[in-house]
Amino acid sequence: MNLTNTAKKGFLFLSFVFFVPLVFSAQNVVEDIGTLIQAGKLAEAENLTNRYLVDDPVNIDLLMMKGNVILNKYIIEQQAQLSLRPNYDESIYDINQLEKGPRPVTVNRETAERVAKLWGAAAILDPSREDMHLGLCQVYAIAGMKDELLAYLPTVKEKVANVEDLHYQMANYARNLKERGDFEGAMAVYKKIYELFPAQKGLLSDIAGEYFFVGELDSARYYIARSLDDENADEATLGNGFFISSLLGDYDKALEAIRRLPGNGDLLYEGVLGFYRNEKKWEKPLKKFLQERPDSTDAKAAKILLADGFKMDMEHYLALIEIDLGDATKILVHQKFRETGEFLPAFNAAETYCFHKRYAAANDIFDEIEKRNFDLDTDDHESLLFYHAWALRETGQKEEAKDRWEQLLGSEDFYKKSAAHWFVGRYYFDKGEQAKGREYFAKMAGEPSASKYATMCWNYMGE
Numbered sequence: 118m119n120l121t122n123t124a125k126k127g128f129l130f131l132s133f134v135f136f137v138p139l140v141f142s143a144q145n146v147v148e149d150i151g152t153l154i155q156a157g158k159l160a161e162a163e164n165l166t167n168r169y170l171v172d173d174p175v176n177i178d179l180l181m182m183k184g185n186v187i188l189n190k191y192i193i194e195q196q197a198q199l200s201l202r203p204n205y206d207e208s209i210y211d212i213n214q215l216e217k218g219p220r221p222v223t224v225n226r227e228t229a230e231r232v233a234k235l236w237g238a239a240a241i242l243d244p245s246r247e248d249m250h251l252g253l254c255q256v257y258a259i260a261g262m263k264d265e266l267l268a269y270l271p272t273v274k275e276k277v278a279n280v281e282d283l284h285y286q287m288a289n290y291a292r293n294l295k296e297r298g299d300f301e302g303a304m305a306v307y308k309k310i311y312e313l314f315p316a317q318k319g320l321l322s323d324i325a326g327e328y329f330f331v332g333e334l335d336s337a338r339y340y341i342a343r344s345l346d347d348e349n350a351d352e353a354t355l356g357n358g359f360f361i362s363s364l365l366g367d368y369d370k371a372l373e374a375i376r377r378l379p380g381n382g383d384l385l386y387e388g389v390l391g392f393y394r395n396e397k398k399w400e401k402p403l404k405k406f407l408q409e410r411p412d413s414t415d416a417k418a419a420k421i422l423l424a425d426g427f428k429m430d431m432e433h434y435l436a437l438i439e440i441d442l443g444d445a446t447k448i449l450v451h452q453k454f455r456e457t458g459e460f461l462p463a464f465n466a467a468e469t470y471c472f473h474k475r476y477a478a479a480n481d482i483f484d485e486i487e488k489r490n491f492d493l494d495t496d497d498h499e500s501l502l503f504y505h506a507w508a509l510r511e512t513g514q515k516e517e518a519k520d521r522w523e524q525l526l527g528s529e530d531f532y533k534k535s536a537a538h539w540f541v542g543r544y545y546f547d548k549g550e551q552a553k554g555r556e557y558f559a560k561m562a563g564e565p566s567a568s569k570y571a572t573m574c575w576n577y578m579g580e
Contacts (some may be wrong), residue, residue: 139215153165175242214569344358359378363446444566503533526541
């Protein structure tokens with residue numbers, strides 16, 4: 118039973134749980150094995166593959182299918198053990214009680230090495246088999262084998278010639294590592310891919326975005342600036358450059374980026390930026406924007422700012438922030454209206470920074486608000502405590518954060534109340550005072566389904 122390796126380039130997707138792009142075989146046996154895998158009949162698929170390999174042990178398609186059987190068998194077994202899991206992301210911005218979607222399976226090293234041995238042999242037998250090179254990297258990525266992945270990436274670049282935008286496909290390996298908890302490994306893979314494809318500046322934008330998302334802002338600033346040095350930067354890179362630069366306070370870089378994008382959104386941003394900076398003739402770009410896009414949603418903001426009766430008051434502020442301008446532009450509105458001395462613009466500016474992990478900037482404004490002793494209603498006062506406590510915690514100021522969480526222990530808002538009990542309990546738990554920490558957890562454990570933090574308190578009662 119000698120199977121002929123096909124030269125035809127195509128993809129057969131084995132999509133029951135996990136798939137690797139495969140080259141079509143001229144023989145029905147490969148399709149038969151694939152059908153069994155898709156149907157979840159892995160024992161039959163394994164037996165059939167092994168029978169054919171006895172007679173043809175160096176057949177590349179069979180080596181490839183054997184690896185697929187091993188992978189699918191492992192992943193299905195692991196997924197059968199997974200159930201809905203409580204959400205242990207402590208972020209105040211994630212209210213979900215259960216994890217979103219299934220947790221990605223991390224293949225253990227033993228299984229990954231078995232598959233890599235098969236596919237590595239196939240790649241040696243026929244170095245032109247691009248699916249084997251790509252599949253090897255995928256296995257290393259989902260097994261968390263960063264070093265092996267980094268070592269093999271140059272081979273992928275050398276051997277894989279028929280995949281469009283190969284560098285972006287390779288970036289999926291970095292994302293697989295990140296999804297499995299290895300952020301630093303993912304960044305190392307991103308940077309290695311850029312080293313292999315130095316002309317692809319968009320990769321620097323992706324790296325900047327990853328750093329920005331986790332709050333490593335200095336790295337985000339560095340890589341987004343490098344990505345914008347490319348005269349031929351694509352729209353995604355320019356969009357990231359505008360958004361990240363503006364929220365980092367690099368407004369001139371943000372303006373440069375949005376000016377390079379198609380359309381005339383730069384006119385609105387330039388006008389709002391000029392308004393924020395008290396520049397002369399800031400109205401000019403807004404008037405031009407209105408001429409070119411009079412019926413757009415953003416035009417409402419320009420009309421408010423240019424109206425004869427415009428004033429720096431809460432009525433006009435509220436009208437502006439109701440418009441979906443996006444945080445990159447809206448942060449300028451919040452900051453400008455802080456000049457009114459009112460609570461809301463200052464709070465919104467701080468909360469925007471908090472959401473985007475500019476915690477130091479958020480804390481500066483929250484501190485300023487607290488010193489001014491505004492006469493706040495209960496909701497505003499508790500919101501100030503809630504977000505300030507989170508920003509303090511994320512900058513390592515745990516004692517100061519605890520002081521604010523404690524003021525929320527009696528809140529009528531159960532989400533805030535349960536969060537306060539969780540974080541105060543964690544404060545003592547982390548200090549080694551587990552018994553005292555459990556006292557706070559116990560007060561929420563009676564209603565575990567009422568909020569994410571109540572669920573976490575209930576689960577920690579057994580720790």
